[in-house]
Amino acid sequence: MEEGKGMRLISIQVPEAYLRGLEELVEKGLYPNRSEAIRYAIRDLLKKELWRDTGLRRI
Numbered sequence: 001m002e003e004g005k006g007m008r009l010i011s012i013q014v015p016e017a018y019l020r021g022l023e024e025l026v027e028k029g030l031y032p033n034r035s036e037a038i039r040y041a042i043r044d045l046l047k048k049e050l051w052r053d054t055g056l057r058r059i
Contacts, residue, residue: 022034031037 019034022037025031025037026033031040
């Protein structure tokens, strides 16, 4: 998916420990920002839980 195309804004609440972990991943340069890290995590969850055995279109 192209950056910015078809994106929707969502608000979530996460435990403080998750937020600290996300910040650490960004500070280490593994992701450019928290949003990108969360997008990768969501994508990986969907790949694992929905797309592994189905013919659903992958993003």
